[in-house]
Structures are given as structure tokens and as C-alpha cells.
Amino acid sequence: xxxxxxxxxxxxxxxxxRVIQLFIVPTMLLLILxxxxxxxxxxxxSFTEYSIISxxxxxxxxxxxxxxxLSDERFWENFAITGRYALYSVSLQMIVGxxxxxxxxxxxxxxxxxxxxxxxxxxxxxxxxxxxxxxxFNPSIGILNPLLGYQxxxxxxxxxxxYPLYSIVIVDVWMWSPFVMxxxxxxxxxxxxxxxxxxxxxxASSWFQFWRITLPQVMPLLIIAVLFRTIxxxxxxxLVMGLTGGRPGTETVSVRLYREAxxxxxxxxxxxxxxxxxxxxxxxxxxxxxxxxxxxREA
Numbered sequence: 001x002x003x004x005x006x007x008x009x010x011x012x013x014x015x016x017x018r019v020i021q022l023f024i025v026p027t028m029l030l031l032i033l034x035x036x037x038x039x040x041x042x043x044x045x046s047f048t049e050y051s052i053i054s055x056x057x058x059x060x061x062x063x064x065x066x067x068x069x070l071s072d073e074r075f076w077e078n079f080a081i082t083g084r085y086a087l088y089s090v091s092l093q094m095i096v097g098x099x100x101x102x103x104x105x106x107x108x109x110x111x112x113x114x115x116x117x118x119x120x121x122x123x124x125x126x127x128x129x130x131x132x133x134x135x136x137f138n139p140s141i142g143i144l145n146p147l148l149g150y151q152x153x154x155x156x157x158x159x160x161x162x163y164p165l166y167s168i169v170i171v172d173v174w175m176w177s178p179f180v181m182x183x184x185x186x187x188x189x190x191x192x193x194x195x196x197x198x199x200x201x202x203x204a205s206s207w208f209q210f211w212r213i214t215l216p217q218v219m220p221l222l223i224i225a226v227l228f229r230t231i232x233x234x235x236x237x238x239l240v241m242g243l244t245g246g247r248p249g250t251e252t253v254s255v256r257l258y259r260e261a262x263x264x265x266x267x268x269x270x271x272x273x274x275x276x277x278x279x280x281x282x283x284x285x286x287x288x289x290x291x292x293x294x295x296x297r298e299a
Contacts, residue, residue: 046272053266065273075256075274079281082252085165086233089172093229094222096173097180102214104181105188119182121175130242133171134160137243160243164250168243172236180225187218219296227289234282253278 046065048058069075104115121129136142137159150156159167191214199209237254240246246255257278261271 042272043276045269046276048269050269051266052268058269061269065270066277069270069274069277075253078251078253078256081165081250082234082236082254085169085172085236085252086230088166088169089176089233090226090229092169092173093177093180094226096177097225098184098218098222100177100181101184101188104185115185119178122178124175126175126238127242129171129175130239133167133174134243137167164244164247168236168240168250171243172233172239175239176229176232180222180229183221183225184218187221188214191217216296220293223289223293223296227286227293230285230289231282234278234285 050058
């Protein structure tokens with residue numbers, strides 16, 4: 001009588017490589033469909049004359065869209081406004097944010113609560129911030145002019161009319177200085193205490209400690225903050241539209257891009273070319289910041 005051995009079903013195990021493929025490949029395909037394809041298609045459209053509301057197919061025009069934009073004085077005016085806005089807002093954010101970080105680096109009673117309250121502006125929607133500050137700047141019902149000592153309505157400045165770009169800068173600094181403060185606090189908390197102790201033993205002044213210890217140690221994070229805020233400044237749209245509606249003097253490159261792409265004749269080809277010009281400018285500026293960051297790290 002033959003004996004039969006009863007064997008259960010064999011369990012097949014997936015290799016680690018196979019598991020990685022099962023998870024990574026669908027994700028990569030999804031990213032390609034959602035990111036890479038629109039980039040390539042919009043790049044193609046930038047070389048065509050095309051409107052998204054038109055029933056005609058895109059007509060290839062080569063570099064004509066880029067030549068028209070770069071020879072347009074209005075583009076350079078938009079770029080100058082964007083550049084001034086980025087310079088003013090980012091510079092003030094670095095000063096205000098780093099100053100707040102220096103004040104909050106020492107722990108005291110209620111410092112955690114105060115830090116949380118300072119971070120609130122950057123958590124609010126830019127559209128809500130625009131409406132909120134538009135009321136503050138209002139010469140009739142706003143509280144800014146009375147706080148500055150303007151009691152007569154006839155002599156009170158209309159901030160969003162007389163100083164529109166500076167008004168946007170003030171709001172942007174109020175909103176995003178906490179972001180710089182957060183990065184600076186992270187850098188300050190990572191500085192070893194023995195560096196300050198050694199400097200104190202050598203009787204180094206507070207000013208010397210700041211320039212030779214504090215600032216060099218925090219500089220990499222400050223450069224990263226400048227990089228992020230500069231990129232966001234060149235893409236600024238919602239805050240400008242919420243405060244001034246993009247009126248003359250505040251029409252940044254992003255506002256013009258919106259108007260060409262989604263208003264009027266819906267010039268999809270021309271707006272795509274403008275978007276890639278802005279992309280090249282941002283990449284160039286980012287490379288400058290990254291080189292500066294690498295030099296600071298190597299020092």
C-alpha cells in the first residue's frame with residue numbers, strides 16, 4: 001500500500017524588487033500623466049498660435065510668441081514690477097523674520113503660545129488675507145490711518161490707490177515673515193552651546209558672537225528661505241488680485257499670464273510662451289541661490 005504525502009498549497013512570496021515595482025511603477029505612470037505630459041504639451045503650445053476656446057487646431061508659428069513677448073514693453077514693465085515686489089518683500093521678510101527669531105530663541109514663559117500666534121498669518125488663505133487687509137487699508141472704515149494719526153478723512157492716504165505696490169509688500173511681509181522666523185529658529189536651536197561658551201571665555205562681544213557664530217550658522221537656512229520666498233514672489237497672484245485687482249502699477253507677470261490665458265481672447269499659445277519665460281527666469285535665479293548655498297556650506 002503506497003503512502004501518499006499530503007502537502008498543503010505552496011505559498012509564493014513576492015521578492016522585494018517585485019513589491020517595489022508593484023508600488024512604484026503605477027505611481028510613476030500617474031506622475032507622468034499628471035505632470036510630465038502637461039509640461040510637454042504646454043511647451044508645444046508655446047510654439048503655436050492657439051486659443052483654447054477656438055475650434056481650430058494649433059498652428060505652428062515657431063519662436064514668434066517668444067519674440068512678441070520679449071519685444072513687448074508691457075512685459076518688461078510687468079517684469080520690473082515683479083522684480084521690485086520680490087526685492088522689497090523678500091528683503092523685509094528676512095529682516096523681520098530673523099529679528100523675531102532672535103527675540104524668540106530664548107525660552108520664556110508663554111514663548112510657545114506666542115510663537116504659535118505669530119505663525120497664524122501664514123496659515124490663512126491669501127484670498128481671506130486680501131479681503132481682511134483691504135478693509136484695514138480702507139480710508140473710511142479701516143483702522144490703519146487712525147493708528148498712524150490720520151484723523152481727517154480728506155487728508156488720509158488711500159493706500160491701495162496711492163501706494164498699491166507697497167501695500168501689497170506690507171501684507172506679504174505680515175503674512176510670510178513667520179515662515180522665515182520658523183526656519184531661522186530651527187537654525188538657531190541647532191547651534192551648539194559650546195561655541196558661545198568658548199566665545200564668552202575669550203571675552204568676545206555679543207556683536208562679535210553674532211557675526212562670527214550666529215549668522216554663519218543660520219545662513220544656509222536663510223538662503224533656503226530666500227529661495228522659497230523669491231520663487232513664490234515671482235508667482236504671486238492671489239494676494240495681488242485680492243488687494244488691488246491687478247490694477248496698473250501692480251500687474252505682476254502672474255497677473256498678466258492669468259489675463260492672457262483666461263480672459264479676453266484666451267491666448268493659450270502666447271500665455272504658454274510667457275509661462276516658460278517665467279520658468280526659465282525662476283530656474284536661473286534659483287541656480288544663483290543654490291550656488292550661494294553651496295559656497296556657504298563649503299566655507
